[in-house]
Amino acid sequence: MTDPLVVFTPSGKRGRIPAGTTVLAAARRLGVDLDSVCGGRGICSKCQVTPGKGAYPKHGVTVAEGALSPVNAVEQRYDEKRGLAPGRRLGCQACIEGDIVVDVPRESQVHKQVVRKAASDRAITLDPSTRLHFVTVEEPDMDAPSGDLERLRAALKAQWEIEGLTVPLPILQALQTVLRKGDWKVTVAVNHETSSVAAIWPGLRTDAPLGLAVDLGSTTVAAHLCDLGTGAVLASGGVMNPQIRFGEDLMSRVSYSMMNPGGAAEMTGAIRVALADLARELAEEAGIAPADIVETVIVCNPVMHHLLIGVDPVELGQSPFALATSDALRLPARDLGLDVLAPGARAYILPCIAGHVGADAAAVALSEAPDQVEEMTLIVDVGTNAELLLGNSKGLLACSSPTGPAFEGAQISSGQRAAPGAIERVEIDPETKEPRFRVIGSELWSDDPAFDGTEITGICGSGIIEAVAEMRLAGLLDAGGLIGSAEQTGSARCVAEGRTHSYLLWEADGRRILVTQGDVRAIQLAKSALYAGARLLMDEAGVDSVDRVTLAGAFGAHISPRHAMVLGMIPDAPLDKVGSAGNAAGHGARMALCDRSLRDRIEGLVRRIHKVETAVAPRFQEHFVAANAIPHATAPFPHLGPLPQVSFNQQSGGRRRRRS
């Protein structure tokens, strides 16, 4: 008599399995993705399946009565206690007795694709590194002495066929207490990627383990706390990078390290404390213990990367900008000061692309996948140091550009970071030259009567970009970036400040928010750097235009594509092809957290990316200078339409002309 034929759906995996085998064992033998934490003891309910009935011509199977063993006492008790949906069976209890089709519902699959709205609307496949394994450990026997750890290892081998695990010292230190508290029954979180134990809890634990995706920026640190069983984001949050007190931008932090012995270690300590605090806060918000976080994935630029792992970033501040290490790092999280996580929690840090293009850019590449489309795509991760990717399925180029912190509201006369009270949107009427604006924390425009009384504290990055672009559109600013006088523009809001003019955006109670000539110059420098980087990549790729522009970064999400193009921050592209990817780096971190197979993917992709170093490219300087105009003058903007033809000299037309 031949063994019964078993077909699993939706995978379609099939094979002959001896009668009397449980569905769970059959699934394992055929490589079918069927979850289980308790290892077949009928207590975790993760292995629920739906057996088929009747004929399945497609599979060539007719399921007869009695193809599975009858519902047994374990299943009855489970049904009474917790309820089993109609038609469902526990895979570890139901035994195969005849030909059968077994459906594995989505919630019983370990690897499942989920679409999450909270942090982004993109799909994430679940295949986390860390899985839970419930084991019963033999009690110690004085007459055959062996260590508790050795008996735990024996149990993992006998009950799960898991061998050769690394057991970090903190796990070993807690082991005896946990085993006794769980009465020799424990749940072990195993990181299968590194073959190490991440955590151990007394008794059966069926809650999925948790992971932390971190986007460590020069200015802000953002993190998502994720449920690794569902991909759900349980809590998200951010803090300022405390290293700001050592320097606003990357190079000033490198300088701080160069000038101060122990400076790098000081910055390393600061960011590690901030990360641990953030993990603690998110855990509290989600109502879990930080020690339930078994894994973290971190993305960051190279300087943040080196400071996080405790490497002095001095080499990144000078040619040839050598990274200490470029490959992805898999480390014990406690080596990064994250003792607050599970005692054996692991950290995965994405690979760096080059000395100025970091793991954050790698995460953006993972998230946006420009390598999987035909369109020539430019991705700009806007930050204190902008990182740029250009390419398509035929190849990818990357570089970074030192835009400075102007886009984040720093070095702007009334600038501030994006926080309640900051002006974030600006419109200027081309006729009256009167502005209206919105501030973070309010849905109202400033010309709405209900707006009165809203607190106004300054202007943030997206606000200053819109303000400068609107000034250009309203004819208050010429292509060279000069603000016209009240006489030249016909607007009393253009007020003289020394030898230049400023545009008065808002005034009340003796407080004023101005866009000064210096502000415009700062934005011009920043946007020229950004454009020059993009242009350099286009030269390398041998293209004169791009099909699509994606603005990434938390800040990129708030820039209006049209205003960005008016400024000449980005090359010309159809306006409907210019979009924001939100925090793509953070999303990439979350993808690599939830799906470990993506780690191989990004590591392979990073090896194939062609890196372009802007710092020593003469053409970068040329492009930078040429991109100073608003918009820049190095390429036409067919998608933008005509802008006002105005030209202001600094004090009077004559003097300016004489000088130039």
Added chain:
Amino acid sequence: MTDPLVVFTPSGKRGRIPAGTTVLAAARRLGVDLDSVCGGRGICSKCQVTPGKGAYPKHGVTVAEGALSPVNAVEQRYDEKRGLAPGRRLGCQACIEGDIVVDVPRESQVHKQVVRKAASDRAITLDPSTRLHFVTVEEPDMDAPSGDLERLRAALKAQWEIEGLTVPLPILQALQTVLRKGDWKVTVAVNHETSSVAAIWPGLRTDAPLGLAVDLGSTTVAAHLCDLGTGAVLASGGVMNPQIRFGEDLMSRVSYSMMNPGGAAEMTGAIRVALADLARELAEEAGIAPADIVETVIVCNPVMHHLLIGVDPVELGQSPFALATSDALRLPARDLGLDVLAPGARAYILPCIAGHVGADAAAVALSEAPDQVEEMTLIVDVGTNAELLLGNSKGLLACSSPTGPAFEGAQISSGQRAAPGAIERVEIDPETKEPRFRVIGSELWSDDPAFDGTEITGICGSGIIEAVAEMRLAGLLDAGGLIGSAEQTGSARCVAEGRTHSYLLWEADGRRILVTQGDVRAIQLAKSALYAGARLLMDEAGVDSVDRVTLAGAFGAHISPRHAMVLGMIPDAPLDKVGSAGNAAGHGARMALCDRSLRDRIEGLVRRIHKVETAVAPRFQEHFVAANAIPHATAPFPHLGPLPQVSFNQQSGGRRRRRS
């Protein structure tokens, strides 16, 4: 034309090797043990060989002129600069041109047996885990950016075929500086057992790496700093275990941990600081940097073991005495607080045999190898907690016995640890009942006229044992352990102290050193425990006598076999078969440090040792009570000869008899 035949001596390994191959490459291909640090660059001189001449009938080879390429410029320069012994060639330069016999001198072998006198006279084979590899690393290239670490990995692979190394974070943190300091030439210490980088130094380093063998006892911590290239002990030293302030013996430390939250962590911190300090001191004594120590091997009893790795020892204080882990541990040394060693230094801790029989007993088994002889051998590692091994090539038994600290001079009225000024040897004239003694730090007996003025501070463990045994031999003490009165013994040195008597060993300037009745009782308890343990193992083994008794431990080295037998500490055995093994545990640690193959050996042996738990064995109690007499009464002592037949009651004959 067939390739030349190459025969290496003394290994006898042979094979045909294409003409033009270097001797070093040929050795590698044939698996011949020929050292090299520089990897064939002709600068380290480790690969020196002696080519043969003429006919070798045994090997079937006749070496013709020109069988090796002529001495080349590299060899000439080396000879001029540092001198090459006559007939020697550099294996990395000399190329095979015809059939040849090549001798690999002992100093060019990596694995060599050496006999070291400094720490013991036993042979040690050299096959350390850590080897040095000199590499030239490619410089960073801005146009093809990669991390310094990745280029180091590429160099190790290309130049040494070494792949997949773990690089600990502290190595990565120092990497950039070292590479630049060495002008992209560095020497990497690779721990081949754990496939990890232990250290990295700029330039070529030909000094052998160093290792630290540690015997971590409850009372003292002893360590040897060893040259892993020669096996030489460069420095030895010891410190008191600072945990003594938390409790003199093991169980009082376990109690301290039970009664004081955080007590275990406190003790862990104390011993780690002491170990690091000791490493620093030995390095200073040897004139090297502690960071040149690339490996450490540690042996200790289970309580010390758990406290060292940071596990609360509470389970070891109660039945069933479960170890947290019994297998050997391979850990980063920095996880044990030994950051002072090389940044990637590894620690190897020998396996524990049972809850009361530790890695120190395993080290004794490794050093004394009772499993390799036919004689029924009893090995006693005398300490605060004695560990006993009994057996021969047919099998081994182990147990521990709670002797308490009396053997170490504690709980003795004038007791002190073995240090200058302590009485260590005692003789009592059987006629006059007058004593003479020697103190540590002096070669003279106390009855030597030149002895006058020698400082006398107390009595140490070996001193009190000899004193009690000599009192028994001189008829001052009866078999029950009672000290006779001055009338009963005829010695005025037997002075009354309350209801009992004491023997006055020394008196001067108002200071007295007495052996009190309490001292004798403490020694009786300790020796009864020791004997009961030995007896229990003999019962298990089914033997009534042993062929050989080895006293191990630093203290064991100072006990006179005859006095030990008079006391009944050990079973009867021919006196010439009772000997001391010195610090066998420390020697075992040194063996496992110098020869990594012994780690497998001891791990296998420990699995085969049968463990006997004394704490719950009713027969242990019986043996303990029966062993109270001096010598014990449970077995005859044919090798000892008759002892004085005296019997003293406590105050007077009548009272004692009435009571019993």
